[in-house]
Amino acid sequence: MSPTATAAASTEWEIVIGLEVHAELATRTKLFCGCPNRFGDEPNSNVCPVCLGLPGSLPVLNEQAVTLAMRLGRALHCEVRRSIFARKNYFYPDMPKNYQISQYDLPINVEGRLELTQSGSTVGIERAHIEEDTGKSTHVGGGGRIHDAGYSLVDYNRAGVPLLEIVSKPDLRSADDARAYVTELRAILLATGASDARMEEGSLRVDANVSIHRPGDPFGTRCEIKNLNSLRSLGRAIEYEARRQIEVVESGETVRQETRHWDEDEGRTGTLRTKEEAEDYRYFPEPDLVPLDPEDEWIARVDAELPVLPAERRTVLADAARVAPTVTAVAIAVERGLDGLALEAIAAGGEPGRVLTHVEHNLAVEGAGALDPGKLAALVSMETAGELTATQAKAVLAEMLASGDDPAAIAKAKGYERMDADELATVVDQVIAANADEWTRFVEGDDKLRGKLTGLFVGQVMKATKGQADGKAVTALLRQRAGA
């Protein structure tokens, strides 16, 4: 059963979601030392006394990390404030100092918002603070968990990598909302250059706080779900968790506040630790670092360097194409960074609908951004003039990407020529004659049946003309012959 269905079945329940997104900042070096911030290197090769937490070492804040944190903060309309670092104390083997340097009561970015174009809703951003990442443990033997492993290996390359923890307000109301939020946030992280935001490499990690309530009532007790490594996991976990909580409440029990772990294989969440077992992190101000108080000029510089953000780029493209910004092709164009190409192709006279169609379906390839917008416009014009069919245009486009040649030259080389209308009519009549039974059904059938059979006739015509026929023209001829 899908969660949406569940939510619909018990209409009085509303899901309330807040997300904590950890994004690795795309700095050259780590947060507090000069070691490279690089994924995939030989274990324990990017380490030094500072990120190994050796006695006597001290952290020094990475200026680039602060700039990137502020850039993301400003892109989310946050206020950048004087902030201080704090120590979050707990023991874990992959955390060298057994405390994490983070920001606690005074984070750098506060009170922002993120607009979701699809649903038209606004999600509040509570804070986006800077902290250091931990190392990575590999538990060998047993079940691969720390408790039953034979031994554990720790790679400290990731220890001290800068993270931005972006905490939303509990403003999301469905798994779809949550996915849309992460998708949009990811787009902003990429657009600002703050992070490469790769979920599969762990440079973007999501925890979800989920509760349920009846609209009008206070929020229910929330559970935090960890280990959400993909958009799919995020959606599934929220749906599962909401269903679980509804079942708990409807059976007369109460939801316990706890941290839960998402098991992707089992498709369920399980208790990781209850509130009573929660660690006391004994936060206190980090004495090795001074307060971070970016001067107004620094913030102004960050603002001035902010790129045009995805939402605005969608609006610009949608306006140019005279469609709604929620159109999928528009979102995809911006996501793939092809909105500039599309805009220029439209400006050069390309029919917007066909330009967007190509961007959505035929340009999901490496190097598509390098395509000459003038040539794309020329290709679209050949289509609209009936010189190329959609199928032919797709083939020409592929060749344009490979060779960079003009569409007219490619079409000529491929022998694509516009079919004469009489020639096409002859072929259509031949196909009708060869499929007499189907033709009778077509003529006598309702719209639904005709729709089905149109495909068959168009296919046959295409076959006979080696794909040179224009599908739309064939459909029109068929209707004309049937007297419809």
Add this chain to the structure above:
Amino acid sequence: MTGPTDTALDIAAAVRAGRRPAVDVVDEHLAAIEARDGEIHAFNLVVADEARQAALAIDRRVAAGEDPGPLAGVPIALKDNLCTAGVPTTCSSRILEGWRPPYDATVVERLADAGAIVIGKTNLDEFAMGSSTENSAFGPTRNPHDTSKVPGGSSGGSAAAVAAGFAALGLGSDTGGSIRQPAALCGVVGMKPTYGRVSRYGLVAFASSLDQIGPFGRTVADAAALYEAIAGHDPRDATSIPEPVPHVSAGLAEGVAGLRVGVVTELCEAEGIQPDVMARVRQAIDALEEAGAKVDEVSVPAVVYGLTAYYLINPAEASSNLARYDGVRFGLRVDAPTTGEMYDRTRTAGFGAEVERRIMLGTYALSAGYYDAFYGKAQRVRTLIIRDLDAAYERFDVLVGPTAPSTAFPFGAKTADPLTMYLNDVCTIPSNLSGHPAVSVPFGTGDDGLPVGVQVMAPALGEATMFRAASAVEAAAPQGKDDT
């Protein structure tokens, strides 16, 4: 005193002029160590070979016409919580057994640049927690003036080494008086710089917001010269002050005519100050007045809460700083079936009683629900102390009082009750809480014939004035029995 009594400045002058080979200087000091350190136990480790090699290198440079630096050929004793590349650094704790830092502390680099020669690593109270050096895992250090008495602490080894003539200079660290109190008890000069004046990079952290490295010497001029060699901005310590360091030695002989000297009532009347110690302090104050200083009493009310605030802030920071000693990456590891048990066994075996006590006190003070009442309130007291001292410094250039309540006390006298031991720091702690510089200057002896120290305190970055006043105290000090 057993060893050579030449001042560091005399040694450096002779070595730089080529009148005296540095290797002879080192050999004389090594001979003194050989003769008497079995009894004193100032050193955890004597690096005789390395010291002789370094001396020979200095001599080669002198022979080649180069200047090896202002401290050329001067043997120096390093407190064993300062990291030395490839040389064991123990903090007098079992838990660092076998650990050799892969890097030098910034001060160690600067000593080498100045031509000083490290002769050994000195004993301390474990992780600098104590006031008698009795908390060392390797046994106590004895006071060279009376081996039945403690040398003070925690930098007891460095103070004793300088007092005994094992080294002309010493480095210690001062968190609550750990340089000044042993300097007073051993009859040498010991100074704590303004917080941030000397880089803490490579000083094994005890209480980060209070720790500061500082010099020991047998004269004020020697201590000032060593201070000049180690002070100055270090980009590896974020709390390091990015200001140039004034040349303090030049003004030592300028005298105190017109200098406004405040005598802090609360420190002179603090609990446990012995009358014979106070009599010497009064004598020093009179001498300053005779030398032209304008002396007056001043009340600094908040300092009476200093000890209480200190014993909350210090353990809180220590509990976090010492979390990294977990057996995972370096030092002692006592194996166990699980990670948690490994932590427990390692830390139980590796830490002494005082370290355990501070970790427990600090963990408690930072716990959820207690933070505001303990750590938070202590920080507010700290603010009050700074405010009161700032007010006093509006009327006075320096403040004076006793360094320690008593002269050197017998072994075991204060180990049964930690509170009586903590009271040793009552006069020194305010400068750590405020971050201000302070120095202890020997001034005669108490009724028992053991040294008394007079403390001179100054506002932040007031080292030049502080040293000038200290020099005047030194000049007026009664000459009498000068060694045991």
